[in-house]
Amino acid sequence: MxxxxxxxxxxxxxxxxxxxxxxxxxxxxxxxxxxxxxxxxxxxxxxxxxxxxxxxxxxxxxxxxxxxxxxxxxxxxxxxxxxxxxxxxxxxxxxxxxxxxxxxxxxxxxxxxxxxxxxxxxxxxxxxxxxxxxxxxxxxxxxxxxxxxxxxxxxxxxxxxxxxxxxxxxxxxxxxxxxxxxxxxxxxxxxxxxxxxxxxxxxxxxxxxxxxxxxxxxxxxxxxSRPADLEVAAFVGEAVVLDGEAAGGRVTSELGELSLGRPCADGPVRVLLRPEQLRLSGGPGTRARVRGVDFYGHDARIELELPSGLRVSARTEGGDLPSEGAEVTVVVAGPAVPFPAAAPTVPPVATAPARPGVPTAT
Ligand SMILES: Nc1ncnc2c1ncn2[C@@H]1O[C@H](COP(=O)(O)OP(=O)(O)OP(=O)(O)O)[C@@H](O)[C@H]1O
Known part of the structure; x- marks a missing residue:
């Protein structure tokens, strides 16, 4: 060969x-x-x-x-x-x-x-x-x-x-x-x-x-985990993109203070998370309203509306799912990936059913 x-x-x-x-x-x-x-x-x-x-x-x-x-x-x-x-x-x-x-x-x-x-x-x-x-x-x-x-x-x-x-x-x-x-x-x-x-x-x-x-x-x-830009990010999987303010290796965003997956300069940034990083918790976290639940068997995609009106997706095991309209709290697991604040926004999300163990495409 x-x-x-x-x-x-x-x-x-x-x-x-x-x-x-x-x-x-x-x-x-x-x-x-x-x-x-x-x-x-x-x-x-x-x-x-x-x-x-x-x-x-x-x-x-x-x-x-x-x-x-x-x-x-x-x-x-x-x-x-x-x-x-x-x-x-x-x-x-x-x-x-x-x-x-x-x-x-x-x-x-x-x-x-x-x-x-x-x-x-x-x-x-x-x-x-x-x-x-x-x-x-x-x-x-x-x-x-x-x-x-x-x-x-x-x-x-x-x-x-x-x-x-x-x-x-x-x-x-x-x-x-x-x-x-x-x-x-x-x-x-x-x-x-x-x-x-x-x-x-x-x-x-x-x-x-x-x-x-x-x-x-x-x-x-x-x-x-480290796409070259937000367009690639959205092409290889569903993307959650938030605006934030970076300082000292962390970023303050609507989903709280997040760690960063790579260094970036202090100041305004746009950060990428994947839906499986968003966890619904009964305890402290950012409050969000459930706007949709897509159940796939092995897992589910929950569409959430944040206080600003921004819609984001969480991907979770298919077991104990919230109902549409419920208020939940969200915490983030793992680091966010920073991009320049002016990075183009991600095209609208179109969901496809997830396959076990494989990130879902948008
Ligand atoms: N023989 C051809 N004459 C003129 N235009 C062509 C020819 N073959 C391909 N194209 C055009 O070139 C572009 C690229 O085509 P190509 O088939 O390489 O794309 P692709 O990424 O493989 O698409 P798909 O996933 O739909 O198969 C398209 O706009 C197509 O219409």
Missing amino acids: SALTVTGLVKSHGRTPVLTGVDLHVPSGTTTALLGPSGCGKTTLLRIVAGFDDPDAGTVELGGRVVAGAGRGVPARSRGIGFVPQEGGLFPHLSVAGNVAFGLPRRLRRDRTRVAGLLALVGLDAALADRVPHQLSGGQQQRVALARALAPEPSLVLLDEPFSSLDAALREDTRRAVADALRATGATAVLVTHDQAEALSTADQVAVVRGGRLAQLADPRTLY
């Missing part, structure tokens, strides 16, 4: 600039998620790396070799890249074994053990080997597509929204099987997604694409 390095990549479609200078390094044997809203250029970037499209400027290096840009253009078929498209793209007339074997060198195509090994790698029973794709679930088809992509031991695997056509239950199982298989083979992989939870739970690092370039490239925990 090889490292991927993209430098200064620029691409327009017609007169519309799509990529305006992307720099990205994917270390060998790791998975990077490209995360961004629809139309931000994720697929365009993936297609240039794959060799299906040429950049207008910049370079793509695979294992230290320039494969695109700087006057070089190694054809897609010679790049040694495995590709898993949105809906598998399996050959409908070939069996599962036939599809997987298609990825193997010709002399190994009749090797049933090799095919069985690849099916096991993606968590599929060898008994499925003789079925044709339409006899498989969507999740099984995606696993076969990955087995086929991994068969020739590619230098890089590209996955373009591979779980987007799956329903929630299949999606989580398939996501985990794919992540395990990529890890087990030491694959270098790039996964395109617009699902924040999927990016955070699958990848070693997440590249947030915005305005044709990377807004931030970081490991999932850093991205969530």
Whole structure:
């Protein structure tokens, strides 16, 4: 497996600039998620790396070799890249074994053990080997597509929204099987997604694409707890943003005096908290009115109105929930992350159901 390095990549479609200078390094044997809203250029970037499209400027290096840009253009078929498209793209007339074997060198195509090994790698029973794709679930088809992509031991695997056509239950199982298989083979992989939870739970690092370039490239925990700006913060999880006054490493805000997760100059600031940091307490704290309760089973999201009228979210276990209209008190656990007082406000919150252990996207 090889490292991927993209430098200064620029691409327009017609007169519309799509990529305006992307720099990205994917270390060998790791998975990077490209995360961004629809139309931000994720697929365009993936297609240039794959060799299906040429950049207008910049370079793509695979294992230290320039494969695109700087006057070089190694054809897609010679790049040694495995590709898993949105809906598998399996050959409908070939069996599962036939599809997987298609990825193997010709002399190994009749090797049933090799095919069985690849099916096991993606968590599929060898008994499925003789079925044709339409006899498989969507999740099984995606696993076969990955087995086929991994068969020739590619230098890089590209996955373009591979779980987007799956329903929630299949999606989580398939996501985990794919992540395990990529890890087990030491694959270098790039996964395109617009699902924040999927990016955070699958990848070693997440590249947030915005305005044709990377807004931030970081490991999932850093991205969530120390986003580069409030827009990234709101994109990778629900954000509670408060104005405050910093002094001596603490900030005074509507939710009381908070500790700060990183140093900042004294004076006006805007701080970020996550909803799971807001705890409803029966005791002292900031008074708030419950304006909504979304119950998800494993947890719940409580919409609170603070005395100033500001609405914020708290995320709490689904057990003992307050009712709408109730008055509660709120305390904050853990530090707030400071941003400049003039930092743009976060776009309106749209909630999605949380997944266990994974922050909810807004
Ligand atoms: N062949 C093309 N010709 C003209 N415009 C294109 C072409 N392909 C993509 N675009 C435009 O380029 C922009 C980026 O598209 P791209 O498919 O890379 O985005 P994306 O982030 O992958 O979106 P999605 O998440 O919806 O798949 C979009 O505005 C799209 O309409």
